[in-house]
Amino acid sequence: MIFKVAKIGKRADSSEPNDFIFHSDYNTFKIIAEGTKTVTLLASTADQSFTQAHSLDSFIPILTAFAKRDGVAQVFAPNGVDVESYGVRDGFDGDIKFNYVATNATNMIFNFDNDKVSTVDVDIRYFLLERAA
Amino acid sequence: MPQVAKIALPGNNALTETDPDKFALYVDQLVDYVLIKEKATATVNVSPGTTNIAHGLAYVPFCSVWAEESSGVWRKLYGYPISGSLWFEINGTNLELHNTSGSDVLFSYHIFYDNIT
Numbered sequence: 243m244i245f246k247v248a249k250i251g252k253r254a255d256s257s258e259p260n261d262f263i264f265h266s267d268y269n270t271f272k273i274i275a276e277g278t279k280t281v282t283l284l285a286s287t288a289d290q291s292f293t294q295a296h297s298l299d300s301f302i303p304i305l306t307a308f309a310k311r312d313g314v315a316q317v318f319a320p321n322g323v324d325v326e327s328y329g330v331r332d333g334f335d336g337d338i339k340f341n342y343v344a345t346n347a348t349n350m351i352f353n354f355d356n357d358k359v360s361t362v363d364v365d366i367r368y369f370l371l372e373r374a375a
Numbered sequence: 376m377p378q379v380a381k382i383a384l385p386g387n388n389a390l391t392e393t394d395p396d397k398f399a400l401y402v403d404q405l406v407d408y409v410l411i412k413e414k415a416t417a418t419v420n421v422s423p424g425t426t427n428i429a430h431g432l433a434y435v436p437f438c439s440v441w442a443e444e445s446s447g448v449w450r451k452l453y454g455y456p457i458s459g460s461l462w463f464e465i466n467g468t469n470l471e472l473h474n475t476s477g478s479d480v481l482f483s484y485h486i487f488y489d490n491i492t
Contacts, residue, residue: 247378247402249409259412259488264380264402268412268488302449304439304485321453344450351448374441374449375418375483 274303275370282363283338283356290356293349294368302375305345307352307368311338338362345374377404411437412488419472421482427469430486435467437489443481452482 245266248254252261259268281292296303310317311324318324320343323336337357344351350370356362382400383389395401401408414436419426421442430436440463444450456462460476463484472482 245380247380247404250377250404259414260490262412263404263409264400265412268414270410270412271485271487302447304441304451306451320451321456342450344444344448346448375443375481 271371273369273371274298277368279352279366279368280363281352281354281366282361283354283358285356285358285360285362288355288357289341289353291351291353293351295348296345296350296370298370301373302345302347304371304374305343305350305368306371307340307343307350307366309340309352309354310365310367312363312365338364343368345370379403379405409489414486414488416483416485418481418483420479421472421474422479423474423477426472426474426482428472428484428486429469430465432488432490433467434490435465435492437487437491438463438465438470439485440470440472441483443483449483 246254246262247264248256248262259265264270275296275298279294283290308317308319314324316325318340320340322340324338325336339355341353341355350368352366354364380400380402381389381398383392383398387397389398395408402410415430440452441449442452442461452461452463454462454464460474461480462473464471464473470484470486474480
């Protein structure tokens with residue numbers, strides 16, 4: 243038995259997967275777990291890794307995460323910088339870098355650079371999404 | 376009449392709850408919470424250079440790619456890196472897995488039906 247819900251204006255007997263909100267023939271990606279973690283970045287230090295157990299014993303999960311620095315509105319993703327605006331004419335500066343996320347059989351790993359001369363608190367929100375490997 | 380199918384997480388009432396985070400399944404034609412649909416997933420060994428994975432779709436699909444950066448440690452990959460030697464690109468024909476590390480690396484990928492263009 244197939245269970246499916248087409249988008250508004252699309253036919254339920256369509257063979258085009260993009261016409262559906264949900265279709266039971268296709269695996270829909272699931273959030274296995276989510277949570278938050280606050281870390282304090284050391285001053286003027288690159289390549290800082292923070293770990294947290296993911297508690298998923300049977301597989302290495304896909305991890306995606308977003309970070310937000312205290313006092314800055316923007317949320318930034320891995321492979322990106324925290325951008326502070328100094329005005330249109332003065333350009334932008336990003337001195338906190340969220341370098342990458344990784345997982346192994348036990349832990350989630352969050353890696354940052356901090357170019358500031360002071361420590362910085364960063365709030366992380368993470369999502370574990372099924373099996374990476 | 377719009378079609379709705381909802382399964383609430385334990386402890387929540389599917390008839391009254393409105394927060395999609397409280398549902399295992401939340402399908403509602405009136406709101407655009409389209410569930411991404413997986414087409415293919417695999418783990419492949421990528422030798423130095425580029426390995427193409429034909430996705431068989433007539434458009435550029437959403438995907439997610441990881442690589443084993445060291446034994447048992449898997450890092451989420453992005454586009455061409457500022458530094459580093461592993462990345463991916465995707466076009467209307469192939470998922471391109473790039474490895475300039477000089478040695479073989481395991482890549483894991485998920486390709487979805489969902490069109491990103």
